Amino acid sequence: MPLTGLENSELKMIIFGGKGGVGKTSCAIASAIGLAERYKTLVISTDPAHSISDSLDQHIGFKVHQVDTVPNLFALEISADKAFQEFKKEHERELIKLFDTSTTLDDDDIQEMMNLSIPGIDEVMSFKTIIDLIEKNEYEKYVVDTAPTGHALRLLSSPGLLDGWIKMAAKMRWKYRYMIESFSGNYNEDEADVMLLNLKKTVTRISSLLSNGTKCEFIPVCIPEDMAIQETARLLKELGKYRIASRQLILNNVMESDEAGFCHQRRVAQMKYIAQAGQLFKGMQIVTVPVFPEEIKGLEALKKLRDVLFGDRTTAPV
Numbered sequence: 001m002p003l004t005g006l007e008n009s010e011l012k013m014i015i016f017g018g019k020g021g022v023g024k025t026s027c028a029i030a031s032a033i034g035l036a037e038r039y040k041t042l043v044i045s046t047d048p049a050h051s052i053s054d055s056l057d058q059h060i061g062f063k064v065h066q067v068d069t070v071p072n073l074f075a076l077e078i079s080a081d082k083a084f085q086e087f088k089k090e091h092e093r094e095l096i097k098l099f100d101t102s103t104t105l106d107d108d109d110i111q112e113m114m115n116l117s118i119p120g121i122d123e124v125m126s127f128k129t130i131i132d133l134i135e136k137n138e139y140e141k142y143v144v145d146t147a148p149t150g151h152a153l154r155l156l157s158s159p160g161l162l163d164g165w166i167k168m169a170a171k172m173r174w175k176y177r178y179m180i181e182s183f184s185g186n187y188n189e190d191e192a193d194v195m196l197l198n199l200k201k202t203v204t205r206i207s208s209l210l211s212n213g214t215k216c217e218f219i220p221v222c223i224p225e226d227m228a229i230q231e232t233a234r235l236l237k238e239l240g241k242y243r244i245a246s247r248q249l250i251l252n253n254v255m256e257s258d259e260a261g262f263c264h265q266r267r268v269a270q271m272k273y274i275a276q277a278g279q280l281f282k283g284m285q286i287v288t289v290p291v292f293p294e295e296i297k298g299l300e301a302l303k304k305l306r307d308v309l310f311g312d313r314t315t316a317p318v
């Protein structure tokens with residue numbers, strides 16, 4: 001059964017995630033190629049290891065890049081660390097003001113605070129890049145390739161983490177505001193207040209997009225092996241906590257050969273896990289993808305995978 005609903009025009013963001021090496025990047029790009037036939041599509045890598053360039057066999061990088069020979073498909077690699085450094089550069093004055101007025105730290109301590117990270121902010125800034133593009137309506141579909149599970153979960157938990165920090169900072173500011181008001185009778189919002197408010201708005205925008213099942217869907221990619229299935233089960237549990245919709249799952253690298261010998265034995269082992277996945281992920285649609293005879297690298301191979309994912313198996317391997 002192919003992937004369903006991705007072509008629904010209301011669905012904006014499709015996130016692919018799962019255990020290391022199971023085929024997330026390949027499935028994300030192949031889906032983006034399929035979607036680009038109807039929609040202006042942007043495929044985004046949030047994985048610090050950035051493999052979309054390798055998979056497409058084209059250099060992508062930190063600026064939106066039109067994918068060669070695929071009309072309507074654009075690609076972008078996002079660096080959470082770079083996004084955070086840019087945020088810090090842009091808001092240095094506000095951050096210093098925030099630390100200075102809300103704490104009893106001296107200048108050296110404040111400088112040290114500036115060198116520390118703010119929980120969740122790197123990832124929130126990555127998401128902000130995506131959400132700004134979505135709100136500008138630049139593209140019709142956004143396909144997100146993530147790093148292996150732990151990192152992807154950090155990405156998804158980032159709005160909550162940063163929200164906690166904002167609340168704490170706002171509380172400290174409240175004390176400062178109270179002090180100023182007691183002395184001078186009035187308090188005018190300053191740039192640190194505006195920055196906190198804008199951060200809060202960003203967190204709210206991200207959380208509401210992620211938990212909007214009409215606009216955002218997470219597709220776990222798994223392989224028929226015990227560890228991958230267990231990790232997918234944990235991933236789905238976490239997604240439930242963040243109220244992120246996940247309706248279908250890709251089971252990749254399935255051996256379809258009926259030959260005797262090594263392949264046959266692997267297939268027998270896989271059958272057990274395919275059945276287990278069916279039980280464990282009841283209620284979800286399972287999309288099986290066969291193991292290809294060659295690695296999935298370059299457009300030709302990616303288009304074959306697209307055909308499997310979108311249901312046209314004429315060019316898919318048997």
Ligand SMILES: Nc1ncnc2c1ncn2[C@@H]1O[C@H](COP(=O)(O)OP(=O)(O)OP(=O)(O)O)[C@@H](O)[C@H]1O
Nearest residue numbers: 020021022023024025026148253290291292295296
């Ligand atoms: N169905 C398949 N048949 C054959 N090779 C595959 C298949 N799916 C993925 N591969 C190959 O497996 C390797 C890993 O795939 P991919 O990079 O898409 O996985 P990933 O989950 O994104 O990995 P990482 O966790 O490192 O980001 C690649 O060399 C890819 O070409």
Ligand SMILES: [Mg+2]
Nearest residue numbers: 024025047051
């Ligand atoms: Mg990858």
